[in-house]
Amino acid sequence: xxxxxxxxxxxxEQFQQWIGQHFADESPLKALKTGALEQFSAMxxxxxxxxxxxxxxxxxxLGKQFNFAAEMTPANFSKADCQSHFYQAEDANHxxxxxxxxTEEYSSIVSPSSDLTIRVLDxxxxxxxxxxxxxxxxxxxxxxxxFALLNLAYFNQGLYLKASKNKDNKDTFIxxxxxxxxxxxxxxxxxxxxxxxxSRLNIFEKTIIRGEQNTLSVSIFEAxxxxxxxxxxxxxxxxxxxxxxxxxxxxxxxxxxxxxTNTFSFKAALIRNNIYINVDAxxxxxxxxxxxxxxxxxxxxxxxxxxxxxxxxxxxxxYKGILDENSRGVFNGKIYVRPEAQKTNAxxxxxxxxxxxxxxxxxxxxxxxxxxDVKCSHGCTTGQLDEEAIFYLRSRGINKKRAKALMxxxxxxxxxxxxxxxxxxxxxxxxxxxxLG
Amino acid sequence: xxxxNNLHASIEGKQILKGINLEVKAGEIHAIMGPNGSGKSxxxxxLAGREEYEVDGGTVDYLGKNLFDLAPEERAREGIFLAFQYxxxxxxxxxxxxxxxxxxxxxxxxxxxAMDAVSFLKEMKEKMKLVDIDQALLSRSLNEGxxxxxxxRNEIFQMAMLEPKLSILDETDSGLDIDALKIxxxxxxxxxxxxxxSIVVTHYQRLxxxxxxxxxxxxxxxxxxxxxxxxxxxxxxxxxxxxxxxxVAAI
Numbered sequence: 001x002x003x004x005x006x007x008x009x010x011x012x013e014q015f016q017q018w019i020g021q022h023f024a025d026e027s028p029l030k031a032l033k034t035g036a037l038e039q040f041s042a043m044x045x046x047x048x049x050x051x052x053x054x055x056x057x058x059x060x061x062l063g064k065q066f067n068f069a070a071e072m073t074p075a076n077f078s079k080a081d082c083q084s085h086f087y088q089a090e091d092a093n094h095x096x097x098x099x100x101x102x103t104e105e106y107s108s109i110v111s112p113s114s115d116l117t118i119r120v121l122d123x124x125x126x127x128x129x130x131x132x133x134x135x136x137x138x139x140x141x142x143x144x145x146x147f148a149l150l151n152l153a154y155f156n157q158g159l160y161l162k163a164s165k166n167k168d169n170k171d172t173f174i175x176x177x178x179x180x181x182x183x184x185x186x187x188x189x190x191x192x193x194x195x196x197x198x199s200r201l202n203i204f205e206k207t208i209i210r211g212e213q214n215t216l217s218v219s220i221f222e223a224x225x226x227x228x229x230x231x232x233x234x235x236x237x238x239x240x241x242x243x244x245x246x247x248x249x250x251x252x253x254x255x256x257x258x259x260x261t262n263t264f265s266f267k268a269a270l271i272r273n274n275i276y277i278n279v280d281a282x283x284x285x286x287x288x289x290x291x292x293x294x295x296x297x298x299x300x301x302x303x304x305x306x307x308x309x310x311x312x313x314x315x316x317x318x319y320k321g322i323l324d325e326n327s328r329g330v331f332n333g334k335i336y337v338r339p340e341a342q343k344t345n346a347x348x349x350x351x352x353x354x355x356x357x358x359x360x361x362x363x364x365x366x367x368x369x370x371x372x373d374v375k376c377s378h379g380c381t382t383g384q385l386d387e388e389a390i391f392y393l394r395s396r397g398i399n400k401k402r403a404k405a406l407m408x409x410x411x412x413x414x415x416x417x418x419x420x421x422x423x424x425x426x427x428x429x430x431x432x433x434x435x436l437g
Numbered sequence: 438x439x440x441x442n443n444l445h446a447s448i449e450g451k452q453i454l455k456g457i458n459l460e461v462k463a464g465e466i467h468a469i470m471g472p473n474g475s476g477k478s479x480x481x482x483x484l485a486g487r488e489e490y491e492v493d494g495g496t497v498d499y500l501g502k503n504l505f506d507l508a509p510e511e512r513a514r515e516g517i518f519l520a521f522q523y524x525x526x527x528x529x530x531x532x533x534x535x536x537x538x539x540x541x542x543x544x545x546x547x548x549x550x551a552m553d554a555v556s557f558l559k560e561m562k563e564k565m566k567l568v569d570i571d572q573a574l575l576s577r578s579l580n581e582g583x584x585x586x587x588x589x590r591n592e593i594f595q596m597a598m599l600e601p602k603l604s605i606l607d608e609t610d611s612g613l614d615i616d617a618l619k620i621x622x623x624x625x626x627x628x629x630x631x632x633x634x635s636i637v638v639t640h641y642q643r644l645x646x647x648x649x650x651x652x653x654x655x656x657x658x659x660x661x662x663x664x665x666x667x668x669x670x671x672x673x674x675x676x677x678x679x680x681x682x683x684x685v686a687a688i
Contacts, residue, residue: 387488392525393535395485396595397513397543406538410529410578 007059008044011068012037015153022156027123032137036152043146052145055330055362056272056301062244065214066184075099075179077210082106085175085208087423093118093172099179100187100217101157115167116201121158121192131194131224132160139222139250141276141305147246148274151188151220158190163199163229171421174205176219180242181211189219195229195257204424205235209243214269216244227254227281234262234419237271238431241296248274255281260418263290264428265300266435275304279313279341286315291415291428293435294327294359301330308341308371315345320415321352322408323359330362335376337369344371348378353385353411405436438463438634439484439603444495446483453479455659456495461603464631468645468670469638471656472678477638478522480656481607484636485519486512499603513539514546516602520592520609527579532591533561535579536598543599564597568624586617593624604628605636610644622647642674655681 005013015037023030045059046052053059075098086094086108095118096106102120109118119125126132137143137152163169178187195201209215225231231251239245245268251259265271277286292300306315321329331350352361365378385407393403412432419425439461446454453476461467471477483490484497486509497504500515507515527535540560541551552560565572568590580588589609596604606625610618625635625648637648645653645667653669654661657678662685663669673681 386525386527389525389527391487391509392521392527393539394509395513395519395521396535396539396599397510397546398535398539399510399542400508402538402542403510406530406535407527410527413529 007063007068008041011150012041014068018154028126029123033153036137036149039143040146040149040153043149045146052303053272055328056270056299058246058270058272061270062216065244066186066216068186075177077177077179079106082175082177083108087173087204089171089173089423092170095159095172095174097159097174097176097189099177099185100155100189100219102159103157111170111172115164116169116172117160117162117164119160121155121160121190125160129160129162131162132192135194135222135224136192137222139224139252140278140280141307142220142222142248142250145248145274147218148220148248148250151190151218151248154188154218155190155220156188158192160192160194161201161203162194163196163201163231165196166198167200169199169201172201172203174203176205176207176217178207178209178215178217179211180209180213180215180240183213184216185213186216186218189217191221193221193223193231195223195225195231197226197254198228199226200230202232202420203234204421205233207237207239209240212240212242214242214244217247219245219247221247221249223251223259225251225253225257225259228256229254230258232260232262232418232420234264234421234424236264236266236424236428236431237268238264238266239268239271241267241269241298243268244270246272246274250276252278252280253284253286256283257281258285258287260287261289262415262419263302264415264431265290265292266294266431267296268298268300271298271300273300273302273304275302277306277315278309279307279315280309282310282312284310284313286313287418288315288317288319289415289418290319291321291412292319292329293322293412293432294329295324295435297326299328299330301332303332305334305336306346307336307338308344308346309338310340311342311344313341313344315347317348318415319350320412321350321361322355322412323352323361324355326356326358328360328362331380332364332366333378334366335368335378337371337374337376339370342371342373344374344376346374346376350380351411352380352382353408354382355385401437405433408436409433438500440498442496442498444483444497445493446479447491447493448479448489452493453659454483457659457661459654459661461634461636463634465652466629466635466637466648466650468650468653469636469656470640470642470653470670470673472682473640475656476659477640477656478607481519481605481636481638484605485509485517510542511546513599514543518596518599518601518604520589520596520604520606522608522611524580524588524592526581526583528581530579531577532575532579536561536595539595540598561598564594567597567627568593569620570594585612586614589613589617589621590624593621597624597628602632603634603636605638607638608640609637610639610641618644619647642670645670657681657685
């Protein structure tokens with residue numbers, strides 16, 4: 001009788017082979033990755049009763065679809081193919097990932113390297129930039145999630161972005177192309193951002209998948225937002241119904257810095273977003289906005305944490321859900337206010353509209369406050385479209401469909417305020433409207 | 438224009454209208470008065486197409502069409518306008534944006550071209566004067582945080598923009614002080630013409646000092662129990678509704 005290997009054992013065996021093929025023995029990345037895999041093996045994938053994954057039995061779902069031993073097949077995206085998906089913005093950077101590998105020759109870069117460093121995260125980059133050594137895989141709390149460790153072990157050709165001191169950077173678009181023609185492919189994109197003092201950077205990300213076979217993306221975005229820097233990160237998750245994605249955003253903020261995440265989820269088999277923001281200096285602002293507008297059987301789980309470690313900071317979180325058919329939305333928002341973090345202002349709200357009897361929302365705010373002089377609030381609502389409002393609009397000659405669309409657009413639009421790019425905003429508005437039928 | 442014949446309607450199984458007969462011709466203003474709970478607002482709601490109400494019997498003919506064949510938005514496009522007793526607040530939708538959608542959907546249904554932004558604004562500016570409403574108010578979310586008077590003025594402003602044939606004012610005077618009442622009534626009067634008609638639903642006579650009706654009907658227990666001219670309204674103001682109730686009881 002042959003022994004059945006657990007997912008973790010399969011991953012571990014597969015890793016030994018994989019790392020030997022891709023990294024030399026003396027590679028500093030190999031050491032880092034081997035360490036990450038060991039940590040992952042010790043932790044294991046989230047257990048069935050894991051509190052953090054309560055409404056998303058992720059290990060079971062992924063275990064059924066993916067054996068984790070599949071090596072990504074070479075992708076068949078041409079340069080012209082990729083570039084045809086670029087936003088019509090000439091004075092901007094367009095960065096291409098193919099199957100999780102940053103592909104510089106397909107990218108289009110306008111920023112001088114003195115403003116914005118754009119590099120493949122490889123051994124050479126690691127040796128040349130002390131920044132990378134300091135930050136890669138070291139952002140606080142990144143080690144507490146199994147998928148973040150898995151990404152650290154497996155990422156290859158990740159991207160390093162450094163916004164130079166006091167530079168106001170051009171908009172930077174990131175495109176992930178994923179080949180879904182072979183079954184059960186897994187990609188591990190990784191982006192490391194270092195926002196130097198006083199810099200500004202606005203990053204937008206979207207994914208284009210070819211082929212309808214199951215794919216899994218385990219991605220990590222980690223950022224060090226240094227004093228008085230501003231970093232915005234907006235992602236559109238409009239995948240296919242065969243897409244599984246576990247995406248992590250981990251950031252640490254320096255004094256007077258501003259960090260914004262905007263997450264727009266429209267379609268997937270399963271999305272789990274893990275966000276952890278360490279507000280680790282005074283006078284910071286942290287903003288988390290999100291919209292999940294789902295149909296079919298899409299399941300989206302937003303797990304967010306903002307950790308106030310120092311006084312006089314502000315955080316604001318707004319997540320909205322529109323759920324139709326058999327979709328499911330999960331929201332878990334944690335706010336930690338540590339003893340030292342006096343005068344913290346932290347706000348959170350999660351509002352949901354259910355459009356069908358079979359859609360589900362699980363929402364759970366979680367505030368843990370140790371400081372005594374703080375202002376914190378949270379609120380969550382789940383309801384249906386206001387019938388009286390729809391009648392009001394119809395009584396003015398607006399048909400039912402249009403009336404619903406007007407109301408839902410208005411509901412969703414609040415989450416778009418911090419995107420700060422007209423092309424991306426317009427694209428999101430289009431997706432919202434089209435989804436409303 | 439409107440011919441209501443033996444109309445019966447109920448909500449959640451409770452019978453409210455028990456045989457309404459009423460004819461409204463172009464150029465006329467009809468006041469519907471009556472004590473609380475007599476069915477005044479139900480009548481307004483049924484005419485506008487509110488879906489919670491069940492029509493149990495009778496017919497309503499509007500400009501030669503069976504009113505009940507028409508969805509609420511189709512009634513609006515055919516020229517029926519209901520000024521709400523409690524206008525709904527809709528966060529995130531500005532009055533301007535909403536009205537532009539409404540006006541253009543109505544125009545489309547009437548075979549007219551959509552209004553461009555410039556002519557729409559011009560039209561809006563003109564109609565704003567009618568009810569003394571402020572531009573700033575119209576760029577805010579529809580009715581959100583508006584005072585009672587602002588909401589009612591906004592109703593009449595919408596009416597002016599949509600140019601209905603038959604307007605139904607449901608307790609438009611409720612919650613208004615005398616100045617706001619005058620502004621609202623003034624707007625309604627300016628919109629009066631030989632081709633349009635109004636049904637004014639009210640509990641009190643005071644609105645009728647400003648919007649002078651051609652006919653006054655008293656609704657009680659789901660029926661029109663008395664009709665007359667405007668002097669009936671004064672009589673009701675003076676004597677209250679008890680004598681009507683007694684008359685009905687005596688029959």
